[in-house]
Amino acid sequence: MNKIKAILLAAAMMIPLTACSAQQPETKKEAENNRETVYQVALLQSLTQGYYDGIIKVSELKQHGDTGIGTFEGVNGEMIVLDGKVYQALGDGSVQEADDNETVPFSNVTFFDKDLSATLAQTADINSLKDTLTKTVSDNGRNLFYMVKISGTFQKMNVRSELKQEKPYKSLDKALATDQREFNYENIAGTVVALYCPDYMGGLNTPGWHFHFISDDKTKGGHILDLAFESAQAEFDATQDFDMYLSENAEFQKMELSKDVSDAIKKVETNEE
Ligand SMILES: [Zn+2]
Secondary structure: OHHHHHHHHHHHHOOOHHHHHHOOOOOHHHHHHHHOEEEEEOOHHHHHOOOOOOOEEHHHHHHHOOEEEEEOHHHOOEEEEEOOEEEEEOOOOOEEEOOOOOEEOEEEEEOOOOOEEEEEOOEOOHHHHHHHHHHHHHHHOOOOEEEEEEEEEEEEEEEEEEOOOOOOOOOHHHHHHHHEEEEEEEEEEEEEEEEEEOHHHHHOOOOEEEEEEEEOOOOOEEEEEEEEEEEEEEEEEEEOEEEEEOOOOHHHHHOOOOOOOHHHHHHHHHOOO
């Protein structure tokens, strides 16, 4: 709507549109809302069912956040968004900065503003980490969204990525059954980017935690299957607003997105049957 207004205004005043829209006034409240929003591209359910067409460019995704997780067209690797950069952890184990024209079928990003921080004690596995983080979330308010960054040296870091899929796309569990690649690192310094979705998000995403990792030297990363560390620093961004972007594509519109794929999601997220 703002864009249409801007075009009309530009036409009426015969001024270049770029100059006009760039100076579009934003109230303080609007600017705050923009930072305090978890922006979601499509649904984890559409991705799980095999909708891998990118619906937004990386360059546009960056307008909605500087921190987050996701994947790329054809599930061509795991996405880690950190400090405003979008990294692509590929199925061959390498990491590159994603091209701005690369497209995205699923992602969650936000502008990170630290609300809480915690020093995490020795943690032996991913489930212990979930328990620790969930306690902080419960104390602060479990019905908000949280983006969390955890930095440290990880004694164990098991991640996965996957090979790029070609059409016709298979569902994600079938694609991962043959094309998932796992990488096990030891004593690796880096950052975990984690998203917490509240319990009621089961139809649009997955309730609870979703973890991605990138090494400090930006050469290794992926979707975390397991980890361990002696101590680490966690920062939490509690977020009140949720914004979702959907595809108008006919194929997307034919999908039955209320179908319960929670078992398939659990399998693809955790490797557990
Ligand atoms: Zn993931």
